[in-house]
Amino acid sequence: MAKIALRLAAFGYLAALLALPVASIFYRAFEHGVIGFWQAVAQPDAIHALWLTLLIAGIAVPLNAVFGVICAHVLVRSHLRWKRILGLLVDLPFAVSPVVVGLALVLLYGNQGWFGPWLAAHGIRVIFALPGMVLATMFVSLPFVVREVVPVMRETGDEQEQAAATLGASPWQTFWKVTLPSIRWGVAYGVVLSAARAFGEYGAVSVVAGRLAGITQTLPLYVDERFESFDLTGAYAASVVLALLALATLFSMNALARKEA
Amino acid sequence: MSIALRGVTKRFDRHVALKDVSVDIESGSLTALVGPSGGGKSTLLRVIAGLERPDSGDVLIDGQTAVDVPVQDRGIGFVFQHYAAFKHMTVWENVAFGLRVRKMRRDAIRERVDHLLHLVQLEGLGGRYPSQLSGGQRQRMALARALAIKPEVLLLDEPFGALDAAVRAELRAWLRALHRDVHVTTIFVTHDQGEAMEIADRIVLINRGHVEQTGTPRELYERPANPFVMSFIGPITQLGDAFVRPHDIDVRNIPAESSLEAMVQRIVHLGFEVRVDLMLADGRGAWAQMTRDEVDQLELRLGQIVYVRSSRETRFHSDLPSHAVLGNAG
Numbered sequence: 001m002a003k004i005a006l007r008l009a010a011f012g013y014l015a016a017l018l019a020l021p022v023a024s025i026f027y028r029a030f031e032h033g034v035i036g037f038w039q040a041v042a043q044p045d046a047i048h049a050l051w052l053t054l055l056i057a058g059i060a061v062p063l064n065a066v067f068g069v070i071c072a073h074v075l076v077r078s079h080l081r082w083k084r085i086l087g088l089l090v091d092l093p094f095a096v097s098p099v100v101v102g103l104a105l106v107l108l109y110g111n112q113g114w115f116g117p118w119l120a121a122h123g124i125r126v127i128f129a130l131p132g133m134v135l136a137t138m139f140v141s142l143p144f145v146v147r148e149v150v151p152v153m154r155e156t157g158d159e160q161e162q163a164a165a166t167l168g169a170s171p172w173q174t175f176w177k178v179t180l181p182s183i184r185w186g187v188a189y190g191v192v193l194s195a196a197r198a199f200g201e202y203g204a205v206s207v208v209a210g211r212l213a214g215i216t217q218t219l220p221l222y223v224d225e226r227f228e229s230f231d232l233t234g235a236y237a238a239s240v241v242l243a244l245l246a247l248a249t250l251f252s253m254n255a256l257a258r259k260e261a
Numbered sequence: 262m263s264i265a266l267r268g269v270t271k272r273f274d275r276h277v278a279l280k281d282v283s284v285d286i287e288s289g290s291l292t293a294l295v296g297p298s299g300g301g302k303s304t305l306l307r308v309i310a311g312l313e314r315p316d317s318g319d320v321l322i323d324g325q326t327a328v329d330v331p332v333q334d335r336g337i338g339f340v341f342q343h344y345a346a347f348k349h350m351t352v353w354e355n356v357a358f359g360l361r362v363r364k365m366r367r368d369a370i371r372e373r374v375d376h377l378l379h380l381v382q383l384e385g386l387g388g389r390y391p392s393q394l395s396g397g398q399r400q401r402m403a404l405a406r407a408l409a410i411k412p413e414v415l416l417l418d419e420p421f422g423a424l425d426a427a428v429r430a431e432l433r434a435w436l437r438a439l440h441r442d443v444h445v446t447t448i449f450v451t452h453d454q455g456e457a458m459e460i461a462d463r464i465v466l467i468n469r470g471h472v473e474q475t476g477t478p479r480e481l482y483e484r485p486a487n488p489f490v491m492s493f494i495g496p497i498t499q500l501g502d503a504f505v506r507p508h509d510i511d512v513r514n515i516p517a518e519s520s521l522e523a524m525v526q527r528i529v530h531l532g533f534e535v536r537v538d539l540m541l542a543d544g545r546g547a548w549a550q551m552t553r554d555e556v557d558q559l560e561l562r563l564g565q566i567v568y569v570r571s572s573r574e575t576r577f578h579s580d581l582p583s584h585a586v587l588g589n590a591g
Contacts, residue, residue: 159345162312163403165332166339167359167410177362181349 022243029236040237045214049222050241056130056205056218057198060137065191068145069183075146076153090146093139101139102207105132128210133218136204141197145190152186185256192253199245219245262323262413262446263288264309269318271304278304280470281318286448286463288323291440293457294450296467296493302450305467306416309448311335322414335414338407338445342419344399346391352402353378353387359410377405380439397428408443417449421456433460454494458482466490488577498547503574507550512537513568514559520568523547525561537561539569 030037040046071090075083093101109126110116119126126132160182164174180187202220209216213225219242226235264286271279278301286292294302307313309320311332320327327335347355356377360370378384381401391399400420407415420436421429437460440447451457457464458478466473466481473493474486485491491504498507500521513520526546527538535556537549549569559567 159341159343160347162332163339163341163345163347163406164358164362166310166312166335166337167362167406168333168336169358169362170333173362177358178347 025236025239025243028232029240031236032233036233037237037240040231040234041241043234045217046219046222046234046238046241048214049217049219049238052130052133052217053199053219053245056134056137057195059134060141060198061191061195064138064142064194065145065187068142068190068194069149069180069187071146072149072153072183073179075150077158090143093142098136098140098201098203098205099207101204102136105135105139105204105208109135127208128212128216130216132208133205133216136208137198137201140201140204141194144194144197145187148190148193149183149186152183156182188256189253192249192256196246196249199249200242263321264414264446264448265321265324266305266308267319267321269305269308269315269320271301271308271313271315277470279308279315282467282470282472283318284465284472284475286446286465288446289444290462291437291447291460292449292463292465293461294448294465294467295454295457296452296473298452300468301470302452302467303418306418306448306450309414310337310339310416312339336410336412338410338412338415340400340403340407340415340417340420342422344391344396344403346399346403348391350390351387352383352389352391352394355391355402356387356405356409358406363410373409377409380408381405395428396424397432400424400432404439408445412445415445415447417447419450419452422451429456436460458494464494466493468493485575491575496550498549499545500541500547500569500571500574501543503571503576505547505571505574507536507548509571509573510547510549511570511572512549512551512555512559512561516568517570520570523567523569525563525565525567528556528561528563539567541569 029040071086074080075087075090080086106127107113108115109119109132111120111127113127116127124131126135160178161174164178165171169177200220201218202224205218206221206224209218209221211217211221211225213222217225219238223235223238223242226232226238264284266282266284269279269282270277282301282305284305294305296302304313308315309322311327311330315328322330322335347358350358353374356374357370360373365373374387375384378387381404383398383401383405386394386398391402394402400423404420417436421432424432433456436447436449449460461478463476464478464481465475468489474481474490476484478494481490481494485494488497488504491497496507498505498510500510511520516522522542523539525537526540527536529536529538530553533553535551535553537551537556539547539549541547547569561567
């Protein structure tokens with residue numbers, strides 16, 4: 001009896017909070033049939049927003065993967081005293097509101113910001129342009145690779161790396177042939193999570209993007225703009241595309257988890 | 262290839278793992294670094310390998326200073342206690358690793374790996390992953406992997422520590438035979454003095470970060486430098502102020518010259534060997550290792566008064582024994 005009650009509680013909770021809202025979006029998006037949905041999605045601004053979202057994730061996620069592995073390596077293998085501070089820094093994006101992240105970037109790279117004048121003088125535009133949006137996305141999706149790789153690396157230990165060194169492998173060879181294969185599932189998991197976060201990021205990107213339709217508008221920003229303009233079909237259709245992206249990442253994560261087991 | 266350490270000191274935070282250690286290891290020898298856990302023997306091995314950098318002192322490999330030579334260029338084979346197998350590679354790939362990073366020719370690699378798998382009796386298991394091997398097989402794979410690069414020096418860190426007794430005995434004999442055939446300078450770490458005595462030509466006894474004594478197994482057993490060495494390298498008991506091996510205690514029913522009176526407290530039959538616990542007149546305990554026949558001849562019983570003396574004893578004048586030292590006897 002208690003078992004059934006627990007299961008009902010778990011399913012009810014997930015249904016009310018997750019499944020129902022997502023299902024309602026699908027329902028509303030297809031309210032005017034597949035053709036209505038398709039017309040909404042095929043808007044040039046919508047297609048550009050999807051392309052921009054994929055582009056930003058395509059830059060931010062690989063960079064986070066590379067630096068995430070480096071950070072994890074330092075966190076696990078080095079004996080530095082200040083590595084606790086590094087650990088706290090890595091977790092910062094979990095704690096700081098994305099809007100604050102966006103504002104901080106404006107303060108640094110905006111026209112009135114610390115680096116703003118120098119950048120402007122050299123014709124580099126960060127805020128209201130792609131670089132700022134990539135930076136904001138990197139900031140919020142930074143912890144995932146590190147947090148997934150650290151426990152795997154800690155559990156694996158460094159004996160295999162030492163063995164590789166005694167066998168004549170250079171540090172570079174050791175990394176590619178021994179370290180990376182032993183943490184590959186952690187990296188893959190972290191990449192999937194950080195991609196999901198990158199696709200969906202709204203707050204930080206919205207501050208630095210300037211949200212010019214067809215130029216600096218990502219998919220989440222597009223959804224918001226459509227919604228504000230009372231184009232509900234357009235908003236729901238774009239939401240469905242976003243949801244499908246998220247579902248695809250989740251399924252790939254699931255597939256990875258199964259492969260690992 | 263000979264190895265020498267000169268005044269090597271190594272600290273980990275506040276713990277001094279090695280203090281001012283100097284050791285010479287002859288080319289082609291089979292040397293055991295033996296001592297209690299935490300005494301610094303593994304650190305010494307890792308310093309030789311280049312896995313740890315000494316804080317001060319020098320490591321000479323074949324007369325050349327090696328402190329600044331990175332691990333991968335030292336040409337040493339290292340076998341880890343817990344195998345350090347590359348889990349994502351097959352047995353064959355594990356053994357081939359050192360040859361592949363050297364960019365050796367493919368057919369030469371194949372030939373060498375196959376030969377080594379045969380040498381360690383793992384032929385036919387090359388396609389397996391380390392997780393599909395037993396502990397003994399994994400350790401043999403680790404040995405083959407270390408030998409693949411034709412090291413001038415083979416270092417083994419507690420190589421048989423994680424294996425059960427039967428496999429351990431088999432691998433000991435196998436290592437001894439391997440050394441006879443390959444004749445590479447070999448150093449292994451063990452906390453088991455029996456293992457050291459059985460396999461090694463020379464023993465370096467390390468305790469609390471320094472070398473207590475170096476010599477052949479027989480020298481350490483028969484001429485220990487101090488009570489610690491004597492107690493670590495074999496059983497020890499005390500008659501008065503003298504340290505005695507329990508098998509050197511002579512037990513009789515009648516007094517003899519310089520014999521001490523003692524009472525039999527316990528008789529433990531261990532097959533051929535019998536352990537007799539004694540209480541001396543001064544209230545201190547001792548024990549004698551006797552044969553079954555000796556005990557039968559004396560008709561030893563509990564509470565019986567006997568007269569004991571040692572046929573060979575050792576006195577250490579400079580270094581009086583402490584209880585800690587005697588605590589290691591058992």
